[in-house]
Amino acid sequence: MTTRRNRPVPRPPEGTPPPAELARQARAVLADAVRIARWAAVERDRDRDRDATSATQRAATALDLTPAQVRAGWDRARLAGLVELHGDTARPGWRLRAWDRDDSAVLRGWVALFDAWSLVHPAPDDVAPAAVAEVVEAFPQVLSLLQLSAGPVPVPALLDLLQQRVAELREERCEVAPDGPRPQPLPGPDSLSRLLDWALEGLAAVGALTLGEGHATLTPLGNWAVWVKLEQICVAAQSPAGHIEQSAEDMLRGCARLTPGPARVEYRAWLAARPVRSAVAELLAVARGEDALLRGLAFEALRVVGAPAEAEVRAAAEEVSLRPYALLWLAEYEGADPDDAPDVLTREEATWLWVDTAAAVADHGESALLVRHLESAVQGTVPALLDEVRAVGHPRTVQVLVALAAAHPDPALAKAVRRAAFQVHTGGA
Incomplete structure (x- = not known):
């Protein structure tokens, strides 16, 4: 932990433009x-009609673009998080709202597009999907060569590296599953060359490189993005105390001290x-377990995941014990200020969350924290809080009230609180 905290903030490669200039370039691409x-x-x-063809034509007319350009731009907007799909409904993403004022939001949006480069430019129809997938998996090695070269790299050199990396990946898979089906032969030189051209064109389309x-x-944006990815791998490799190899529960318990x-x-x-x-x-x-502290930390980790976790979090909102956490996660994901996010909870959901948080404090915190937690309740008086806590039916209600009664300095x-705990325990009113 000491080593990690003292680790200096890594600097981008020499010659990398400052973030403001990178953001300007990303805004131009998008x-x-x-x-x-x-x-x-x-x-x-305006609640206009939702027919996709009609909307595309109207957008093309309004923005002086071709329908093909509108479709391509819409795909980029979706991949960059500028719009978010919720079922059949598209909503403006939080990055769109922050686009003109937040350079970091712009760069994160562009990196999301960079990560999805293989979806931007359709692969050749006559090449096996498995071969396309292998090239996508192998291409980070090609990007690393481009980044380390810090200048133009001949396409034949990239092709040699790509062929070598695809062969290595196939060999690794055979070692893991020696009894599995034998892999298909490597794509021929012509097919691999076409797939390399496809990959380079796809990355050029998102502004990551230029073709001569x-x-x-690599463009400055592409060079910076590859460096960021390599740095993330280094951070993962230097995870302290072996958390990277631990289960989610053990990792979260370790993070509780941070x-x-x-x-x-x-x-x-x-x-x-x-x-x-x-x-x-x-x-x-x-999060579905009994430890309320780990439940809260699990959703903090899910905030780091972001968009890929949306569907699972939305489904979790149907579970009573996870609903308040999931609703807060979704509110913040959809652009709500964290201070305003609790407004999405009903009084009952807020009370449930208060009891759950109190359980975490009772299990892992100090008495003074539990007393201060009493002041955070949405109810204006202690009697009103106790009435609603008893009604909400949280499984830890009795333990929380007993711990609160033991910790509070006011005897009355x-x-x-003890009387309320006894009533809940005995099933009284």
Whole structure:
């Protein structure tokens, strides 16, 4: 922990433009996507028809673009988080609202597009999907070569590296599953060359590199993005106390001792080392457990996951014990200020969350924290709080009230809380 906290903030490679200039370049790459997203937001507020073809034509006319440009811009807006799909409804994303004032939001949006480069430019139809997937998996190595070269790299050199990396990946898979089906032969030189061209064109389309006569060069944005990805791998590899290799529950218990900033670094390191879907499932499994402290920390880790966790969190909102946490997560994800997010909870949900948080404090905190937690209740008086706490039916109600009665310095209030605990325990009114 000491080593991690004293680790200096890494500096980008020499010659990398400052964040403001990188954000300016990212805004230029996504200019059409932003225009389309803003037009769509205005049309949504006007409650216009939802026919996609009609909307595309109207957008093309209004923005002086072709329908193909509108469709491409809409895909970019969606991939960059400028718009968010909720079922059949598209809503403006929080990045769109922050676009003109928040450079970090712009860069995160562009990196999301960079990560999705293989979706921007359709792969050749006559190449097997498995071969396309192998090239996508192998391409980070190609990007690393481009980044380390700090200049133009001949396409033949990139092709040699790509072929070598695809072969290595196939060999690794055979070692893991020696009894599995034999892999198909490597794509021929012509197919692999076409897939390399496709990948380079896709990355050029998102502004990550430029293509010259027989060579490719990372743009400043692309160079910075590859450096960021490499740095994330280094952070994951340097995770203290082995948290990166631990289960979600053990990792969260370790993070309970950290302040929010270092804890978020730890969450990112842990998440970077595993597939997103399984990581989200593991965090939600911990949240369903009996430890209220880990429940809260699990949703803090899910905030680091962001958009890929939305569907699972939205489903979790149907579970009583997770609903308040999930609703707060969704409110913040959709752009609400964290201070205003609790407004989305009903009085009953807020009371449930108050009891759950009190249970976490009672289990892991100090008596003084539990007394201060009493002041955070939405109810104006202690009798009103006790009435609603008894009605909400939280399984830890009795333990919380007993702990609060033992901790509170006011004898009269402590007596009232003990009486309420006894009534809940015996099933009285």
